[in-house]
Amino acid sequence: MKEHDIERLHARNNQVHLSFSNIMLVFVLFFLFIPLIVVVTYSFNETKEMNFTGFTLQWYKKLFTDSSALWAAFTNSLLVAMLSSITATILGSMAAIGIKWYQFKARKAIISVSYLPMVLPEVIVGVSMLIFFSSLNINLGLFTIYIAHTTFNLPFVFLLVSARLDEFDYSTIEAARDLGATETQSLFKVVIPSILPGILSGLLMSVTMSLEDFVITFFVTGAGSDTLPLYVYSQIRYGVSPVINALSMIVILGTMALAWVCKSFLKTIAANS
Amino acid sequence: MTQEIIFRTIHCTNDLPYGGIGKPLNTFPVAASHITRAFGDFKALDDVSVTINAGEFFSLLGPSGCGKTTLLRIIAGFDYPDSGSLTFDGKDILDLPPEKRHVNTIFQTYALFPHLSVYDNIAFALKLKKRSKEEIDEKVWRFVRMVQLEDHVFKKPSQLSGGQKQRVAIARALINEPNVLLLDEPLSALDAKLRQNLLVELDKIHDQVGITFIYVTHDQSEALSVSDHIAVMNKGKVLQIGTPYEIYEAPATEFVAKFIGETNYYPATVVSFESYKDEYLVKALVPELGGEVLVTDFEPQEPGKEVAYTVRPEKVHIATELHTKADRLINSYSGVVEEPVYSGFQSKYFVKLDNGSTVKVLKQHENYMDDGPDIEWKDHVYVSWSAEDGFLIKEMGQ
Numbered sequence A: 001m002k003e004h005d006i007e008r009l010h011a012r013n014n015q016v017h018l019s020f021s022n023i024m025l026v027f028v029l030f031f032l033f034i035p036l037i038v039v040v041t042y043s044f045n046e047t048k049e050m051n052f053t054g055f056t057l058q059w060y061k062k063l064f065t066d067s068s069a070l071w072a073a074f075t076n077s078l079l080v081a082m083l084s085s086i087t088a089t090i091l092g093s094m095a096a097i098g099i100k101w102y103q104f105k106a107r108k109a110i111i112s113v114s115y116l117p118m119v120l121p122e123v124i125v126g127v128s129m130l131i132f133f134s135s136l137n138i139n140l141g142l143f144t145i146y147i148a149h150t151t152f153n154l155p156f157v158f159l160l161v162s163a164r165l166d167e168f169d170y171s172t173i174e175a176a177r178d179l180g181a182t183e184t185q186s187l188f189k190v191v192i193p194s195i196l197p198g199i200l201s202g203l204l205m206s207v208t209m210s211l212e213d214f215v216i217t218f219f220v221t222g223a224g225s226d227t228l229p230l231y232v233y234s235q236i237r238y239g240v241s242p243v244i245n246a247l248s249m250i251v252i253l254g255t256m257a258l259a260w261v262c263k264s265f266l267k268t269i270a271a272n273s
Numbered sequence B: 001m002t003q004e005i006i007f008r009t010i011h012c013t014n015d016l017p018y019g020g021i022g023k024p025l026n027t028f029p030v031a032a033s034h035i036t037r038a039f040g041d042f043k044a045l046d047d048v049s050v051t052i053n054a055g056e057f058f059s060l061l062g063p064s065g066c067g068k069t070t071l072l073r074i075i076a077g078f079d080y081p082d083s084g085s086l087t088f089d090g091k092d093i094l095d096l097p098p099e100k101r102h103v104n105t106i107f108q109t110y111a112l113f114p115h116l117s118v119y120d121n122i123a124f125a126l127k128l129k130k131r132s133k134e135e136i137d138e139k140v141w142r143f144v145r146m147v148q149l150e151d152h153v154f155k156k157p158s159q160l161s162g163g164q165k166q167r168v169a170i171a172r173a174l175i176n177e178p179n180v181l182l183l184d185e186p187l188s189a190l191d192a193k194l195r196q197n198l199l200v201e202l203d204k205i206h207d208q209v210g211i212t213f214i215y216v217t218h219d220q221s222e223a224l225s226v227s228d229h230i231a232v233m234n235k236g237k238v239l240q241i242g243t244p245y246e247i248y249e250a251p252a253t254e255f256v257a258k259f260i261g262e263t264n265y266y267p268a269t270v271v272s273f274e275s276y277k278d279e280y281l282v283k284a285l286v287p288e289l290g291g292e293v294l295v296t297d298f299e300p301q302e303p304g305k306e307v308a309y310t311v312r313p314e315k316v317h318i319a320t321e322l323h324t325k326a327d328r329l330i331n332s333y334s335g336v337v338e339e340p341v342y343s344g345f346q347s348k349y350f351v352k353l354d355n356g357s358t359v360k361v362l363k364q365h366e367n368y369m370d371d372g373p374d375i376e377w378k379d380h381v382y383v384s385w386s387a388e389d390g391f392l393i394k395e396m397g398q
């Protein structure tokens, strides 16, 4: 295609029509973003009232100076998200590779079981985890949350990495061995670089799911180990504090920044592969 | 794109482009003996023995699924036989992992590393060996020039054409200075013209690097044109090993005779034999040709033995008049042209003999003076061939 053809194509796509699909698009975006806009607006509201009375930054001030319990919960969330996503990514990727290329007993059974945490209702997973931990007399706390999050993150990593592996040409491993690479070297020099996009999306997905999980965490949490969603919920009893709104604003900005970084990172990888 | 490659290929065959890579590499003979490899109940290789001399261009030829790749994978170390032995230079190497064998492979699918550039693909083996940056750079460029990929060094494999990928695979394998190069149908993904050119190029590379090439193909004309020796395989067995000439002119089994080239094939029974020059002249009863024929053979044949009598279509003379030199050693039959197939420089005729059998004839067209009038459909013709051009197949059914 010639360059000016491409330009023309772009120009055509850029014209805005009042078509059905465009109207639907506006509606969907509207309903998606209205809650966010409301939250952001109220985070600057002077009073706790439901009508906007005046602009203030006091909730932000309070958030940063006088909300130690909130920050503790936030730190817990972050810690659990980091650790569980990294663990799940390592285990899930290894499981995907092992299941794809090694023949062993119970291979099929393991594949079907590994999807269970993904399809089971969260309540069931939560309850069974709780029973499991208490039967082993493990104290509920950050550690149990970490284990639980790793468990429900695993199938997602497994799924994403497996999908990537399906496109992977196994003979490139043999080529690497042929050219003098040991089994380990071919894993790090050929397999992992090729499936890195799958591994990274698994990692990101795990972080997100761990940060936002409420139900399962609720079952396996112990005293003093609230994660952010649990903390926010517990505060609702005292009415929605605008500090939460301020926090939401920060989280929205943080998420957007993260998404942007990942997108450009994945783009560079894609361009290089 | 293809056009350009062909042009470059032809161009490079004129000016010895491989001067760059230096002295011939070391090599050694490869011997596989009594190798059997079964997948479940299915024997992919059944008691296979081949000996490959140091430095030769050896082809494994056979139809799809006959076990060529399986044998190659065992030699490379990716697969392990159930029984049998494999030696390089007389030393048993079955227990060596692939990275320890001084053998490199060009895979059926090339298996280039998709995340690495052409340069890094070629440099892969040297980087593993932790060679210095300067040495790697110098050597990679030498091999890049050898396979004429100077313009594509920093591209990714996905941006290359089939022929270019194949060159990267060759350079990537040869830079490791293997003692033996294994090639698994490296040309099968390419179009016919490019295939011919790259084959010539491979042959040249072989002459220059001087190492043993083990070349897998299901294309008999490829194997015949470049090999020093060919092993013809079918259903996991090696049926015959020989030079291209031996394989074509003296096929040992029915399968080899029919798989390599075309042939007229008739069941026969040995009647008698006598000495003839330094061979034997065998008289055989061929019911489909309506009587006895004379045929030369290297060995005396026991009267009464069930054999097959065969003659290649291009060895058959076809004319509207009986051959003048007709004597005891010429087999002549009259018949009618059933189906002439014209294909430019040659024609193929299916001639129905008076007794109902069919003889395939291949005739090269020369010029009117030599050819005489055209032979056409329904023409009455004589077909004849010499006893020296027919041959007997003693192993039927495989």
Ligand SMILES: Nc1ncnc2c1ncn2[C@@H]1O[C@H](COP(=O)(O)OP(=O)(O)OP(=O)(O)O)[C@@H](O)[C@H]1O
Pocket: B039, B044, B062, B063, B064, B065, B066, B067, B068, B069, B070, B071, B218
């Ligand atoms: N891993 C395997 N498991 C089961 N059967 C196999 C396996 N590898 C090969 N086979 C069987 O062994 C036979 C020989 O396979 P092989 O790949 O050696 O054939 P080939 O001669 O290379 O054929 P082609 O010309 O099509 O590449 C085939 O029938 C194939 O189905």
Ligand SMILES: [Mg+2]
Pocket: B068, B069, B070, B108, B184
């Ligand atoms: Mg094959």
